[in-house]
Amino acid sequence: MKQRTWSLVILIAVLVISGCSSSPTADPLSSNKKITLTLWYWNRSIDDQLLQKAKEQFPNIHLVTQKIGGDFKSKLKTTMAAKSGEPDIVALNDWIMELFPSQDRFYDLYEFGAAEVKDQYLDWKWQQGVTPDGQMIGFPMDTGPTALFYREDLFKEAGLPTDPEEVHKQMSTWDDYRQAGLTLKEAFNGKVFMYDNIENVYNEIISQSDKKYFTPEGDFIGDSNETIREAWDMSVAFHKDGLIANADHWTPEWNAGVNKGKIASFVGAVWMKQPLQEAAPDTAGKWRVTRAPGGDGNVGGSFMAIPKSSEHPKEAFEVIKWLQNPENQLTMFKTTNLFPSTPSAYDSDTIREGEPFFGGQATGEVFAESARNVQISFFGERYPAVHGVMTRWLNNIANLDPATAFDEAMQRVERELKR
Amino acid sequence: MPVPPKRQLAKEIWKNRAVYTAISPFYLLFAVFGLFPIGFSLYLAFHKWDGIGEMTFNGFNNSSYMLTDPEFWQAVGNTFMIWIYSTIPMLFFALIVAFLLHAPFIRFKTFFRIGFFLPNVTSIVAVSIIFAALFANNYGILNYVMGVFNLPLVAWLDVPWGIKAALSSMVIWRWTGYNAVIYLAGLQSIPTTLYEAAKIDGATGIQSFFRITIPLLRPVILFTVITSTIGGMQLFTEPQILLGNNGGTGGAGMTIVLYLYRESFINNYFGYGATVGWGMFLIIALFSFINWKIVQGPSSK
Numbered sequence: 001m002k003q004r005t006w007s008l009v010i011l012i013a014v015l016v017i018s019g020c021s022s023s024p025t026a027d028p029l030s031s032n033k034k035i036t037l038t039l040w041y042w043n044r045s046i047d048d049q050l051l052q053k054a055k056e057q058f059p060n061i062h063l064v065t066q067k068i069g070g071d072f073k074s075k076l077k078t079t080m081a082a083k084s085g086e087p088d089i090v091a092l093n094d095w096i097m098e099l100f101p102s103q104d105r106f107y108d109l110y111e112f113g114a115a116e117v118k119d120q121y122l123d124w125k126w127q128q129g130v131t132p133d134g135q136m137i138g139f140p141m142d143t144g145p146t147a148l149f150y151r152e153d154l155f156k157e158a159g160l161p162t163d164p165e166e167v168h169k170q171m172s173t174w175d176d177y178r179q180a181g182l183t184l185k186e187a188f189n190g191k192v193f194m195y196d197n198i199e200n201v202y203n204e205i206i207s208q209s210d211k212k213y214f215t216p217e218g219d220f221i222g223d224s225n226e227t228i229r230e231a232w233d234m235s236v237a238f239h240k241d242g243l244i245a246n247a248d249h250w251t252p253e254w255n256a257g258v259n260k261g262k263i264a265s266f267v268g269a270v271w272m273k274q275p276l277q278e279a280a281p282d283t284a285g286k287w288r289v290t291r292a293p294g295g296d297g298n299v300g301g302s303f304m305a306i307p308k309s310s311e312h313p314k315e316a317f318e319v320i321k322w323l324q325n326p327e328n329q330l331t332m333f334k335t336t337n338l339f340p341s342t343p344s345a346y347d348s349d350t351i352r353e354g355e356p357f358f359g360g361q362a363t364g365e366v367f368a369e370s371a372r373n374v375q376i377s378f379f380g381e382r383y384p385a386v387h388g389v390m391t392r393w394l395n396n397i398a399n400l401d402p403a404t405a406f407d408e409a410m411q412r413v414e415r416e417l418k419r
Numbered sequence: 420m421p422v423p424p425k426r427q428l429a430k431e432i433w434k435n436r437a438v439y440t441a442i443s444p445f446y447l448l449f450a451v452f453g454l455f456p457i458g459f460s461l462y463l464a465f466h467k468w469d470g471i472g473e474m475t476f477n478g479f480n481n482s483s484y485m486l487t488d489p490e491f492w493q494a495v496g497n498t499f500m501i502w503i504y505s506t507i508p509m510l511f512f513a514l515i516v517a518f519l520l521h522a523p524f525i526r527f528k529t530f531f532r533i534g535f536f537l538p539n540v541t542s543i544v545a546v547s548i549i550f551a552a553l554f555a556n557n558y559g560i561l562n563y564v565m566g567v568f569n570l571p572l573v574a575w576l577d578v579p580w581g582i583k584a585a586l587s588s589m590v591i592w593r594w595t596g597y598n599a600v601i602y603l604a605g606l607q608s609i610p611t612t613l614y615e616a617a618k619i620d621g622a623t624g625i626q627s628f629f630r631i632t633i634p635l636l637r638p639v640i641l642f643t644v645i646t647s648t649i650g651g652m653q654l655f656t657e658p659q660i661l662l663g664n665n666g667g668t669g670g671a672g673m674t675i676v677l678y679l680y681r682e683s684f685i686n687n688y689f690g691y692g693a694t695v696g697w698g699m700f701l702i703i704a705l706f707s708f709i710n711w712k713i714v715q716g717p718s719s720k
Contacts, residue, residue: 071684073684074684077470077471077687078470080470080471081470081471098469098687099471101469101472102469102471102472105471105472245557246556246574246577247557248663251551251555252551252552252555252558253555253556253557253558256555256557256558257557260558262557384685384686385686385687388665388685388686391665392665392670395665395668395669396668396669396670398577398668399579399668399669400669415484415488419467419480419484419688419691
């Protein structure tokens with residue numbers, strides 16, 4: 001008797017444990033000829049309602065959507081390393097270039113006729129999903145065009161122009177912007193800062209350039225092209241002039257800084273609108289947006305890919321193509337604030353709607369114009385590692401001599417490249 | 420009893436198969452989730468791997484990179500500094516708290532015991548967020564209080580010592596109660612007759628504390644030193660939430676595990692991450708051994 005009870009317990013335990021690992025394909029509902037596709041995304045990367053609509057749109061596909069929380073990249077990597085349980089469709093963030101060396105683990109989307117819809121998308125965005133070998137692994141999702149966010153009232157008090165057009169005219173270069181920053185600093189006796197943090201100066205200048213750290217052939221050009229040095233020097237100049245509030249993004253410091261009027265402006269991607277509105281409710285109506293000094297850039301934005309393990313890549317591609325078509329991208333702009341990578345959406349009324357937080361200004365127009373003008377540029381798979389080294393040294397500029405800091409960072413990058 | 424030859428051993432196992440089956444889950448789970456990862460990480464430590472692509476043999480390149488990387492040594496130094504700043508005050512406070520809890524004149528003992536232990540079961544993430552608000556440079560509570568008393572403000576999270584102070588205070592806050600409870604258990608096991616005898620002999624309270632309490636508590640102190648060494652060397656969540664993946668300004672809050680995490684999961688050097696893991700294992704083993712030797716002292720020989 002006793003033994004039987006124990007065997008039963010063990011049997012149940014085994015069933016429970018194995019039950020955890022059974023795949024969603026075992027769903028009895030899908031047994032009728034329907035193919036099953038699993039889609040991985042993170043919260044707010046795709047509109048949930050649109051995914052529901054996709055299920056109606058493709059009656060022959062059993063679409064299993066899985067919202068992956070936590071460290072998405074690590075979870076994807078470990079799943080791919082295990083070569084088991086990979087999704088059929090996966091959203092990739094702006095770290096897509098890290099996957100380029102593993103391009104053979106993904107389908108070339110050109111195989112399924114991606115080229116046919118190429119002209120519906122921003123060219124520079126499209127190129128970011130294509131590996132140096134010309135294989136397209138990432139299909140464009142949203143983008144992150146950048147612009148200058150500024151406080152109209154603080155600019156007015158400091159005697160700076162306030163109209164978006166005029167602000168852009170006076171602050172069209174980073175150097176002009178820095179001069180305006182000095183004016184503002186003087187007007188407020190150093191109590192208000194022109195910019196949020198040093199890393200954001202550096203990031204934004206790099207994002208505007210057509211050259212980053214590498215050529216598509218894989219050569220390191222961070223030491224030879226002027227962009228990097230200029231971005232570094234400008235960041236240091238902002239720091240030395242005392243124009244920076246030292247408030248890092250996603251910290252209570254930043255939230256308090258924008259809400260209490262300590263930060264008068266910053267350059268940021270379109271998705272910064274949301275954290276700004278959430279952090280600074282007391283300043284509603286006082287912010288404006290204009291084209292960024294130094295040109296238009298892009299920060300962030302995502303892609304969709306099909307891992308090679310998928311058994312139905314054709315159908316998976318059809319789902320991707322539908323989800324990210326111009327019409328649906330516009331829907332996702334409305335519902336989830338994802339900025340389209342399809343220029344045809346930029347003329348719609350939704351994008352040109354005024355926003356009360358920005359004093360009724362239609363900021364979408366500014367970002368749309370910015371998105372159209374982003375330079376095509378190549379990142380390279382080691383961009384995140386190298387950029388990480390540079391920003392680490394830049395953040396420590398207060399404790400280092402700026403001139404030697406750059407050389408030190410370059411030496412560290414050199415070591416990084418030999419790894 | 421002589422050791423039975425192989426066949427007899429197998430027979431013996433078969434005879435007791437029910438018992439072996441009953442204890443097998445632990446060994447199976449350990450093999451899958453303990454032994455295999457340990458072995459695999461050792462294998463990985465000699466390879467170059469980005470997590471998805473081909474694994475290529477890298478020989479001792481990982482370890483030589485680690486040994487020559489200033490950032491690694493900075494992380495080791497930081498970890499030790501934070502360990503010293505936190506463990507010594509923590510164990511000291513814990514001993515005082517335990518001593519007070521043990522004193523006969525304290526009332527509501529259970530309430531205090533639970534109260535002191537409570538920080539240990541709160542979520543580290545939540546604690547880190549609260550401490551971030553405490554130590555924030557411009558709008559931090561600490562700076563607000565200092566402003567009220569007209570003291571000069573400190574940009575806590577911009578200067579190396581401020582960062583270390585913030586991290587250490589988190590560790591102290593979280594672990595003092597835990598260690599106090601352990602010390603309390605140790606104190607309760609010391610027979611009161613010893614104190615009575617000492618009192619009759621005319622010993623003062625301080626004398627009996629140093630001559631009776633401390634020597635008899637030595638094994639317990641040793642235990643807390645070893646566990647806090649291991650815990651301190653593995654500091655990760657606190658700096659990660661408080662300062663981000665780069666350990667704050669100038670990497671002043673970069674600990675060994677945070678470095679390991681950044682190099683493997685942010686920069687995708689998984690083989691290198693495994694090497695750092697093994698390096699950390701050696702450091703902890705060596706350091707625990709030294710601590711053990713020091714705390715055990717010469718008298719126990």
